[in-house]
Amino acid sequence: MNTLVICSGGLDSVTLAWKVASEAKLAGLISFNYGQRHLRELDAAASCAQQLDVPHDIVDLRALASLLPGSALTDPDIDVPLGHYQEQSMRSTVVPNRNPIMMSIAFGVASARALDAVALAVHGGDHFIYPDCRPGFIHAFAQMEQQALEGVHCPQLQAPFVNGSKADIVRIGYDLKVPFADTWSCYAGNDVHCGRCGTCVERREAFQLADVTDPTTYADPHSAIPSQP
Amino acid sequence: MNTLVICSGGLDSVTLAWKVASEAKLAGLISFNYGQRHLRELDAAASCAQQLDVPHDIVDLRALASLLPGSALTDPDIDVPLGHYQEQSMRSTVVPNRNPIMMSIAFGVASARALDAVALAVHGGDHFIYPDCRPGFIHAFAQMEQQALEGVHCPQLQAPFVNGSKADIVRIGYDLKVPFADTWSCYAGNDVHCGRCGTCVERREAFQLADVTDPTTYADPHSAIPSQP
Numbered sequence: 001m002n003t004l005v006i007c008s009g010g011l012d013s014v015t016l017a018w019k020v021a022s023e024a025k026l027a028g029l030i031s032f033n034y035g036q037r038h039l040r041e042l043d044a045a046a047s048c049a050q051q052l053d054v055p056h057d058i059v060d061l062r063a064l065a066s067l068l069p070g071s072a073l074t075d076p077d078i079d080v081p082l083g084h085y086q087e088q089s090m091r092s093t094v095v096p097n098r099n100p101i102m103m104s105i106a107f108g109v110a111s112a113r114a115l116d117a118v119a120l121a122v123h124g125g126d127h128f129i130y131p132d133c134r135p136g137f138i139h140a141f142a143q144m145e146q147q148a149l150e151g152v153h154c155p156q157l158q159a160p161f162v163n164g165s166k167a168d169i170v171r172i173g174y175d176l177k178v179p180f181a182d183t184w185s186c187y188a189g190n191d192v193h194c195g196r197c198g199t200c201v202e203r204r205e206a207f208q209l210a211d212v213t214d215p216t217t218y219a220d221p222h223s224a225i226p227s228q229p
Numbered sequence: 230m231n232t233l234v235i236c237s238g239g240l241d242s243v244t245l246a247w248k249v250a251s252e253a254k255l256a257g258l259i260s261f262n263y264g265q266r267h268l269r270e271l272d273a274a275a276s277c278a279q280q281l282d283v284p285h286d287i288v289d290l291r292a293l294a295s296l297l298p299g300s301a302l303t304d305p306d307i308d309v310p311l312g313h314y315q316e317q318s319m320r321s322t323v324v325p326n327r328n329p330i331m332m333s334i335a336f337g338v339a340s341a342r343a344l345d346a347v348a349l350a351v352h353g354g355d356h357f358i359y360p361d362c363r364p365g366f367i368h369a370f371a372q373m374e375q376q377a378l379e380g381v382h383c384p385q386l387q388a389p390f391v392n393g394s395k396a397d398i399v400r401i402g403y404d405l406k407v408p409f410a411d412t413w414s415c416y417a418g419n420d421v422h423c424g425r426c427g428t429c430v431e432r433r434e435a436f437q438l439a440d441v442t443d444p445t446t447y448a449d450p451h452s453a454i455p456s457q458p
Contacts, residue, residue, distance in 0.1 A: 059293070097340060100377045131381060144369040149325065151360055
């Protein structure tokens with residue numbers, strides 16, 4: 001299975017790239033610049049591609065930032081919410097239809113390159129706020145692509161973490177010796193992980209639950225991880 | 230129904246814009262620059278938006294041209310095939326996954342703007358070579374978006390011409406007084422319609438079948454329209 005991995009540079013998708021490289025053939029990584037304030041993650045994706053010695057495409061979608069306003073991830077006027085991921089306030093991190101857009105482009109690229117599969121690192125912790133990370137969406141997207149690429153070349157869609165937790169991903173990554181310190185989660189857009197935004201809290205919690213030492217430098221390493229609501 | 234129309238500037242999507250403007254509320258047009266050699270069509274889309282007095286967004290996807298090679302529409306090294314649309318050679322005009330990419334972006338934009346619908350001008354004549362224009366794809370795409378935007382805001386997908394012919398569209402456009410001369414179909418990328426590429430042949434044929442005077446200037450207006458295979 002010659003597989004293209006959609007890689008943000010985060011812990012989940014970098015672990016997925018290492019997992020694919022260990023189990024199948026990793027054809028390359030594809031990342032997206034959609035005007036996210038945490039552009040730092042793209043450096044982490046580039047670093048992953050370099051370490052795994054595969055090609056890396058960064059698709060320039062900055063034209064979308066002004067067309068998809070209203071998300072704290074792309075709009076400098078909206079603050080990134082702090083606290084636990086599973087809170088109502090985290091809905092401001094939704095970029096509407098982000099995954100269908102990125103996945104459609106990845107499928108076009110993988111089809112043009114006659115690759116066997118596109119892999120995506122969505123997981124159970126994403127389900128609460130992001131509808132385009134849920135199993136129902138993953139299934140519907142694969143069905144849609146079978147129609148869209150009928151008679152052309154339709155890669156498979158792989159989402160091996162979709163029913164797992166982020167702690168499961170940390171355990172898998174630990175076994176694969178993924179360099180977690182080189183991955184980037186924080187949405188705040190600073191030089192080190194803030195430790196307090198939704199995705200930092202989720203990251204810290206996943207290492208705790210997996211009982212794996214967290215090598216991340218956090219600006220605020222001592223703030224409490226709120227218990228789940 | 231406040232509706233965003235995906236408008237290439239071609240006869241089909243310009244007629245759709247006029248149809249929506251006459252029956253519902255036309256929120257605006259969205260077009261895509263994906264490095265197509267017939268960029269001239271985007272001027273036609275802009276002209277349509279101006280005539281109907283609605284906003285027009287042109288999304289810059291030129292980054293995709295090098296990532297989706299192998300199509301005569303984007304690759305200057307591949308000749309645009311001449312002759313009838315329903316021929317094997319026309320498959321070189323397929324840009325893999327083009328419609329899912331454009332439609333996903335349009336859905337993101339329409340969701341962010343809380344619009345009621347996204348409308349697309351695919352029709353029966355497209356079915357032979359373009360899988361992402363067929364009714365099965367349209368249905369699967371709408372299903373996918375319902376999952377992707379569950380709990381956010383999911384517009385409807387409208388494709389009113391999907392079971393009709395291009396001649397039907399010409400008849401509808403004639404009744405709506407669509408300025409057909411201001412629409413652009415030709416794939417060849419010159420200043421006037423060539424009259425011989427697949428989409429020019431289809432355009433000429435549609436006017437003949439609809440028994441409507443064709444106002445288009447063709448470089449080669451006298452070449453025979455091949456009969457369907």
